[in-house]
Amino acid sequence: MQATQAALLTAPHNIGLVERQLECGDDEVIVKNHLMGICGSDKSFYRGQLPPKTAEFRQEPKFPFYLGHESGGEVVETGRKVREFKPGDKVMAFGWNNNFAAYFKAKVFELEPVPEGLDMDIASLGEPVACAMFSGLNCGVQLGDTVAVMGGGFAGQIIAQCAKKKGAARVIVIDVLDGKLQLARKLGADTAINAAAVDPVAAVRELTGGIGADVVVEAAGSEQSINTATAIVKHNGIFVWYSWITRPVTLDISRWHDDGIEFRNTCLVHHTYKERQVWTPQALRPVVRGLIDVKSLITDEFSLADIDKAFAFVDQDDAAVKVVLRP
Numbered sequence: 556m557q558a559t560q561a562a563l564l565t566a567p568h569n570i571g572l573v574e575r576q577l578e579c580g581d582d583e584v585i586v587k588n589h590l591m592g593i594c595g596s597d598k599s600f601y602r603g604q605l606p607p608k609t610a611e612f613r614q615e616p617k618f619p620f621y622l623g624h625e626s627g628g629e630v631v632e633t634g635r636k637v638r639e640f641k642p643g644d645k646v647m648a649f650g651w652n653n654n655f656a657a658y659f660k661a662k663v664f665e666l667e668p669v670p671e672g673l674d675m676d677i678a679s680l681g682e683p684v685a686c687a688m689f690s691g692l693n694c695g696v697q698l699g700d701t702v703a704v705m706g707g708g709f710a711g712q713i714i715a716q717c718a719k720k721k722g723a724a725r726v727i728v729i730d731v732l733d734g735k736l737q738l739a740r741k742l743g744a745d746t747a748i749n750a751a752a753v754d755p756v757a758a759v760r761e762l763t764g765g766i767g768a769d770v771v772v773e774a775a776g777s778e779q780s781i782n783t784a785t786a787i788v789k790h791n792g793i794f795v796w797y798s799w800i801t802r803p804v805t806l807d808i809s810r811w812h813d814d815g816i817e818f819r820n821t822c823l824v825h826h827t828y829k830e831r832q833v834w835t836p837q838a839l840r841p842v843v844r845g846l847i848d849v850k851s852l853i854t855d856e857f858s859l860a861d862i863d864k865a866f867a868f869v870d871q872d873d874a875a876v877k878v879v880l881r882p
């Protein structure tokens with residue numbers, strides 16, 4: 556039995572810590588958190604936009620909701636049937652287990668071991684980093700390509716870096732916030748386009764001699780972003796899905812037919828944990844080797860005790876890339 560403070564979202568814009576007792580089941584593991592990340596999906600929850608129930612959740616997506624899924628830390632207790640982990644092991648969370656807490660409890664299959672040599676701050680963001688890296692590694696970029704990344708958030712920034720390192724001649728990041736675009740330039744993007752200031756379709760057309768981008772990765776998660784991505788990908792180009800969009804959207808998809816667009820789904824919720832055990836070490840290998848700058852994406856830090864302030868901040872400041880909490 557482990558007592559912990561844990562985040563409970565009781566209603567939109569109403570989050571606080573409650574006392575919980577975690578009882579370690581036979582096939583479960585209790586982890587002491589090192590650091591937690593606030594995901595875009597957590598922000599949507601906070602704003603009252605609950606997604607449909609998915610296989611990811613073991614609680615109904617309704618209020619009150621025990622929030623949090625991005626974190627990592629050290630195993631402190633294991634159930635009697637657990638052979639995969641032992642106290643002292645460093646692990647990354649891959650599941651919704653009320654991770655905004657000093658301690659959280661997970662099934663064995665919801666944890667991955669931290670790769671040798673990976674900084675614990677980054678390992679605690681292992682799930683969002685690995686997901687974004689998987690997308691960048693599997694987006695189909697070829698040496699010399701122009702890759703457009705819709706969205707300069709945490710995932711978009713990692714995907715852009717990954718595409719550049721994989722041989723893209725030109726990486727274009729498109730966002731509506733100058734702070735995120737400046738960060739993208741600093742981290743190696745060749746061109747940053749503010750879609751609120753200029754027409755991104757015309758801008759990409761001009762940059763590519765009227766051809767369009769070889770690969771477009773949708774990591775902004777809006778109707779407009781999907782439609783812009785559709786408009787800027789070249790004939791027979793690759794459209795890569797990444798975002799989790801939980802509301803119905805209206806799409807202009809005539810080009811999908813006329814221009815023979817290829818679609819790749821790099822959204823990882825579709826993969827089983829057995830596949831995840833294979834791809835996680837591969838996706839994180841370039842990060843362990845220092846090829847991808849993740850630290851610069853941690854823009855703000857709060858203590859877990861100030862989780863209400865952290866969420867109020869995230870809600871107001873769209874320029875924040877990754878806001879983290881420390882227990």
Ligand SMILES: [Zn+2]
Nearest residue numbers: 594596625683
């Ligand atoms: Zn997430």
